Amino acid sequence: MVEKLFYKSYWLGKYFGNRFEEVRLDDAGLVLTSTYQAPVIVAWSDVSSLVRHTPGIIFDTVVFESAGQRISVGWLHKSNAISLARLFTEQYYTHHSDCAAKALGKISSYLQKSGYLRTSHCRAIRDFVSTALLEIPSSSEALSLPNTSKDIFAQLKQWAELDAAMIDDIRARYVVEQKQCYQALFDRIESNPLTEKQREACIIDDDNNLVLAGAGTGKTSTMVGRVAYLLDSKQASGHEILMLAFGKKAALEMRDRVSEKLTDTSVSAWTFHVLGQMVISSVEGQKPAISPLATDEKLLNNQVNQWFSDLLEKPDYKESTLKYFEKHLFPEANPFDFNTQGEYFNYIRANEIRTLKGEDVTSFEGCLIANWLFAMGIEYKYQPSYLESNARTPDFKQYKPDFYLTEFGIYIDHLGIDREGNTAPYIDKESYHAGIQWTRQLHSQHATRLIETYHYEQREECLLSNLESKLASLRVVFEPLPADSVLHTLREFGAIDQFSVLLSSLLKRYRANCYMPGELERLADHLETTGQLKAAMDLLRPIIERYENLLASNNEIDFEDMIAKAIGYIEEGAFTSPWSYILVDEFQDISQPRARLVKALRDSRKGTSVFCVGDDWQAIYRFTGSDVGLTTGFESLFGPTQTTSLDKTFRFNNSINDVASQFVMQNPSQVKKQITTHNLVHSPAVSLVMKPITNNGILKHLIEILQNISGMARQGACVYLLARYHFRLLEADQLAQLKRSVPALKIEQHSFHASKGKEADYVVILGLDNTKNGFPSRKLIDPLLEVLLPTEEPYPDAEERRLFYVAMTRAKHRCYLLTDMNKTSDFVKELLADNYAIELNEFYTEASQLMAPEHECPSCKTGRLVKRKGPYGSFIACSNYPLCQHKKSTCPQCSADMETSGRFSVCLNHECGGWVPLCPQCGGDLKHREGRYGKFWGCSNYRSQEPSCNHKEQEITYS
Template identity: 40%
Template sequence: MIRLKKRPLVGFLADPFNKSARAIELDGDQILITRRGRVATMPLQSIASAPFLRKGILGTALTIRSGDSRDVTLKGAGDHAAHDFSEQVSAAWTRVNLEALESEAARLDRILASVLSLAAPSRYPAACKIAPLLEEARALDISLLTKLNTEAIGPEAVARIAPVREFAANPQLARANAVSAFVTAELDRWKGFFDTIESKPLTPEQRLSVVVDEDATLVLAGAGSGKTSVITAKAAYLVKAGIRQPEEILLLAFAKNAAEEMSERVEARSGVPIVARTFHAIAYDIIGIVEGAKPALADHATDDMAFTNLIKQILKDLVYRLSEVSKAIIQFFAHFLVEPKTEWDFKTKHDFYTHMESQDLRTLQGEKVKSYEELQIANWLYENGVDYEYEPVYEHKIAETGRRDYQPDFRLTESGIYIEHFGVRREKARDGSEQLITAPFVDRDEYLAGMDWKRKVHAEHQTMLIETYSYERQEGRLLTGLAEKLAPHATLKPRPVDTIYDRIVELKQVDDFSKLLGTFLRKFKSGGYSLQDCETKSDRMKLGKRARAFLDVFAPVFEEYQKRLEGRIDFEDMILRAAHYADTGRYVSPFRHILVDEFQDISQSRARLVKALKAQHPDVRVFAVGDDWQSIFRFAGSDIHLMRHFGREFGGRFDGETGVHRTVDLGRTFRSVDQIAFAARTFVLQNPAQIDKKIVPAGTATEPAIRVVTVSKGEDEGKLNEVLAALSAAAALEAKPATVLILGRYRFNEPDMPALRRRFPQLKISFKTIHASKGLEADHVILLNADSGRMGFPSEIVDDPLLSLVSPEEEAFQNAEERRVMYVAMTRARQTLTILASNARPSSFVTELRKDPAYGISTAPGAEPEAHICGECGGRLLGVTGQDGRIWYRCEHLQHCGNLLPACPCCGTALPRRADGATEVRCSCGASYPTCPECEDGWLVERSGRYGKFQGCVRYPTCSGKAKISNGDQPAIPKPRRRNRV
């Protein structure tokens, strides 16, 4: 022990207030500081530097700096004593640091070796492999290395610990450099393998995806980019490189035939016996291992038709029990089968009409009505046994007014009472008074005038009119109010529930609803949802009464479905039970690498199983290959968000970062020529939620590769034959058969295939639905019936908002999945794609493709009619041939709008149109006519009336626009105005 004290007199003069230490002692590995009668300790290892001496006229001051800023100073010491004490402390301080370093030498050397090996790693430095090293390095850094003083331990020791400290301080850079070094070396080391594993050498992107081995790796494999080659090479590489044993690799496919094909391909190409399995196969095996035996599988588990039929049977049985459940089922079919939107939910007539047409608003009586509120009224009348006619011609002849024949909304056949439903709501004016308002696109004054006219007609002819209003539905009393108004005039005779249900079956409304219920049930089970989850989400998404009505039906259907399993399991049970066993550790997984094919089709339950298997061991890797552009099995439970948020769902952790993963874009397609590949990419990326990917096409087209062929009514078979004849002629010139894949959105689109094959032996022709065509390709693809409508393409029946209750996130983009279905159809083609679309009702997809020059779509000369916008509603005016052989232009919204115009009287084919601000309409043939003063689209022609000749609108009697014939046979034309009709 050595002690340094301040000298009494000098010390007092140097430190009169006694703030510095009175004495400092070196006692082994610590320093004792005496100040004002108290003794404190300072470990030598906490000293930041050697003691500092400062000589003055009042003696020498000694300062010891501490790493925690608690410096100690002693003033007024003797100079010789202070120097001796300083040397003793410095020597002890150096000794302590070196002893501490030596005590962790083995640990330091082990960590140092691992850190240095990152310069040229022998294995991919995945986060799960480097994270433990980082944890050890930081622990050593905190416990020792930060406390070592470079001055104390010397330059050699400093150099020794520097790599560890640098790694601990900046591990992201170290890992990134290690990954880069490994990938570069590994690609070179395995070049021969990559050149020969497949019939053609792998592309640079394919090679990269094989050697990258992150905690979670996502390979974006676009259409025709060789994803199977990647999975084959990956499995073989893992074994041949000694990374895994075959039994440590789990290769997962979605379909049994795909699994079998993959197993054969891996073994044939690499000699590695790895058995690919479906999700259900591995799940079934897990259950068998844990339970000792495999439970029986439900008959309908592998048969979608049997599953749908079971749902239909459950519905029927519940109805015939005449319980409260049956009332809920009938209530849904009568009032909530379609999405309850009205004109108030749209800004334009065109949008409103388009939505209404997509909904197939067919009543229980069988007719198609024009609005959701009319549907409610009609179905309520039917339910309550009140016979009615929909839109009958009014029983009295109305004096000529220029209007169409008056057709009230409903006429009760027994009492003769008329019902008119008026699309008006109530609103408070600024002065506090109440006024009626109309939908945004409806002329309020004109509509209210029409209401008054109808009331006067009934008053004049003494017919009973009952009125209903949109504001009554808004206030929740449309049907109760109707019941009160009808009470004095009609006796309600409610039809039995089973009778109504039989009618629903007859109308085939049960089929689509059963499919919706089945899809909902599977997603409900696979996602682990509860009814409370669905109700809460419904409230949050404001899905309203329709969602509640649906859940009132679904709850008993699900309960009955579970009962009918009778101890057997379906595929949803199978996956979830296996995932539970893996989660809880009852099943111990041997797998260290999980390779998943067609990852875009993964569901919540399958994802849960993969996560459970991954969590069993810290070094398990997930290698997923898929294409979110081809995610088209939402109805089967696939959840595209699992792929879009791949890192969040399956990624690892490193340096405080979660979701660590790597994405490799294969990019290159071996299938489609440039025009098809680029057009398909542009088309699918209209949805900004899709993952952007680069595309390298298989070749360059020398002629237009995508063509739209317009088809008039009844011409479908003829146009298809024309297209096939052209392809057959081209194939004959090349003296080799060409493959042709005919695609339809639905099975009923299939043409007479035997006849086509006989007619065109030069072609190898096949038909598939687009969903069934995934993975297939052909020289030429023909897409049938790309028309608008409920059963058109895009299909308007698949994306029911109710499914969002059992989906993690709703896809906000309109027709999101149908757009991906179209992408799949386009990318089956190697050389040409021909799209057959209705001339009168082409689908929105066809319209988009033709409208944008970027797609490079070819249309036969004269086949694409000039686009004309309907001035009444904003829809399209389509050319049709009437029974008289003349060409007419009618609005696409035939049921709702009814705008009809003749072709130009001069040329008989084109449609005269008005330029902005012009007082005449002009035809492309050069003819011109006076504009109609009443409507947007019409023009005036000479007519004869009771008072002689006049100028009348060509749209008469829909439009009563007219003008007198002035001198010079020119009409006096009033100022034009636009009319709005509903």
């Protein structure tokens, strides 16, 4: 009991309006007295604010609130005012400490019952504290409160502010307790005891939980352990748990493992489609019928093809189709967006860009012009030699215009410059413009007609219309081919059938995305492909209508409906989830609609916990709609999340781990993880095998590699042959021969995608080259499909890089990278350039392979200089020929490669010793010639007309 404390105002204050002259306070409250009115009694329970001390020049004032009224006591000496304010505050908190203690007691009781402290629990406690103690501000450390009261208010302050350190401490203590309590369960639930991180993942139970795994770190074991823990700890019964997988096989495996380990058959382990079907059945009262078009891709493609053919009989649709093909036959890429000319050539080759007449072209824009000329009935030759002269100089090769219109004698050159005259980054601007001036002078000299078109015209979408105007001004007669003739050509070219297949893919992708009304149109407005997308949607929309009408008339649904209708029913409240715990396997493969379905299920039942296991390093299914951003940006979609990383792999050793992890983490968007390995080795386990590979030569190299493996491996060891595409693997007879050559090994072959989730003792990776179907793949996804897929990552080859990680990490003991260094993959170049810890000397390597990196084409940067034969003998040319025209001479004596040494080209074959002098003026070869005055050395760039190099010398020796 605190005795009454007395404070009195200065006597003069009563004459100047001071309302209260005396203040007494004790445990019960305050008594304020005045000469002119009855005392005012204020209980502490009625005080609604802390006292506020306002200093004055001579006297101070204290103010507080009670029952909504402001009470002011003035004319206090400073010491009295300070003392009154301090004791007022201490008594105020002392009075409310009982209430605060009761609140903490309720919080403690709540925590004991609630298990793991979820974010939603923290928010509920914060709201409770804010409500229960609404009028009690935080206390000051300077107050003379009992330590117990200080502790109470300090804890309340932590809850009110959701102090992260306190919450982390509570959670950590809970996890430690649960680990100890359920140690026996975690030790026996799988064949090997769960790791510490796996146990933590099983126990941590926030509203949203993300478990980031690495290859071989036990994702499925963690899923099973999580279910076992929930059941054993009585936090859930089996019917309250839903496990989701993407494939039927994975769902069955989870169901079998749960049944085997836990003998509980009430846990649901389904695919997303089974879940959707169950939701629809529950709402509609009957199981929906599945359309045969949903289960037979060939049947769907045939049906779409029939609809497309029928629609082409309609004049308007036929015209729209032809306009589409005129502009959008191939996926377009801006040549200015490539770093090297070779990269642009890879795009041309990978996407098989050629004219309707079957001509290989060097640019997409050149293909557009060729096809337009064809459709307009204008005969042309593509890149013929200039007819009027042998136009070649020391600085410029034989002039080959892009087009020659044979009936009109008109040349067309397409120039790769923008409005400001800039060239692509890999083209020397000064030299390019010098070439333009030279060709213009050449046409002027020979009075030939030249039309120029420009790259910027295509970017401004006026290339073909401008060309038509330019040709019309020269009185070119257009005789457009009839629509049916163009369609016939397109059919012969295969474009109609290819577009029909594309329409089928677009139909499935469009429906799978579960677009809201107008969503696709809004998306298109922000994309460069808007024109193409809108044109394609005009062609696709009638297909969609026919498809949906067919489903409706047969009272059937497809797999896309299973997801879309389920989402709708849940979001509308027609279906309420019976599950309190939702577990999702391989979350990195999830698409936006499936993530939306999981979120809708969570939100339909209060207190539901979401538990997702995935590895963003193994996200390789963007082409099916999977969005890795849903894993790397998990919290932005689902809300506050607890993330646990499974950091120990039991599959591969530390050497494979170091190479694969370092390689995949070059992409800064990948989640940084430190994976440790159960198996440790002390030498490189990724071996680069550098061999010249021909169409029939790969089998010989594989036999060598596998015989080497057989010498170190156990009997029956498994070896995977892996490639980016199935067709880059061995033919059946080759595989049979390989198996006969090494009977001690079990040999399988898979594509990179098909190998995911599998493992082998040894892996050999094939197809590591930069050819059209090489790896990393540079084949562009059709721009229309690209629009309907998740946004592509800005980092180059992001998904191809993850594919390489997946391929390497299938191996337990050793991974072999088989490549021909004369056409090797950019990924192999990176491994070498960045000094990855890989083995380079396990097999004999020819000198030509070791020297290959030095033989990079100086022009396109991606090709290799290889020996070729022509009508005038052998020469060295780029492997990207005919796209890249770079070439140089070989030794005239032995045809070996040569290198520059001073003013000579010297043969690299030391047994030969051949040499060729170089022109000191232009750098060309000096040829031994004979004229009217005898023998001399003359420049190979000599021409009978200017410009020409006329340098010559009488005698040259090399030593």
